[in-house]
Amino acid sequence: MRIVIATVFISSLLGALGYIASGNLYIAGIIAVIYLIYGILYVKRKIQRHGKMMNSAHECQQFINNYLLSMSIRNSHSDAFLNATINAGGAFKEELKHIEHLAVREQIDYLNKYFRFDVYYMFLNILTLFEEQGGDILTMAETLIQEVNRMEEAMIGVSAIINRKIVEFVVLWTITLGIIIFMRFGMGQFYQQLLNAALVITMTSSLFILLLISLHLAINKFMNSPILEGNHHETI
Numbered sequence: 001m002r003i004v005i006a007t008v009f010i011s012s013l014l015g016a017l018g019y020i021a022s023g024n025l026y027i028a029g030i031i032a033v034i035y036l037i038y039g040i041l042y043v044k045r046k047i048q049r050h051g052k053m054m055n056s057a058h059e060c061q062q063f064i065n066n067y068l069l070s071m072s073i074r075n076s077h078s079d080a081f082l083n084a085t086i087n088a089g090g091a092f093k094e095e096l097k098h099i100e101h102l103a104v105r106e107q108i109d110y111l112n113k114y115f116r117f118d119v120y121y122m123f124l125n126i127l128t129l130f131e132e133q134g135g136d137i138l139t140m141a142e143t144l145i146q147e148v149n150r151m152e153e154a155m156i157g158v159s160a161i162i163n164r165k166i167v168e169f170v171v172l173w174t175i176t177l178g179i180i181i182f183m184r185f186g187m188g189q190f191y192q193q194l195l196n197a198a199l200v201i202t203m204t205s206s207l208f209i210l211l212l213i214s215l216h217l218a219i220n221k222f223m224n225s226p227i228l229e230g231n232h233h234e235t236i
Contacts, residue, residue: 011035012032060120062084
């Protein structure tokens, strides 16, 4: 809901700026509608997908770390699974409810469809190796633990980059649109005479099209995190 409210506000603001720049209500309305549709149908979905992936990655890290630690102490799949899922919430909790009728080992294997990351694939392979050969599971999982830590660092890095780029994007386009407002009111009668002229309408339309393209490219670049998602989630 917050994304929808933000989309409505931003599209209305851009529509108002379009009217200030062009003096044409039709152009302003078209700008507002285009950004509203784009925001609700595309941006909202991308943001939600990114948030879901980041949350799933965090849950995956916690699950693996808690499971390995508990398994090293009690050497019991049931106890380790209970300890790793006891604080589960949201979508993960719902997923667990759907598979609670399965045996513990089957539940662990099934979660490979929920945790779509390479580290979980590694985790399953280590469990299989541990069941076949025994030994110290923490020693066997040393590389896995390093990968889990690397994924956590990658998540922090991705979040920091996204936040920084959002600030840069907003500042850049705020300055650009601010120049339009300055021209509109600073040039007085001269700019007033240009309002509704074909040249001004074309320039205004081109500017907001460029903004839309820039926004689209930025979202596609920073809302996709291939460093986190794996390619082996259907192998098991």
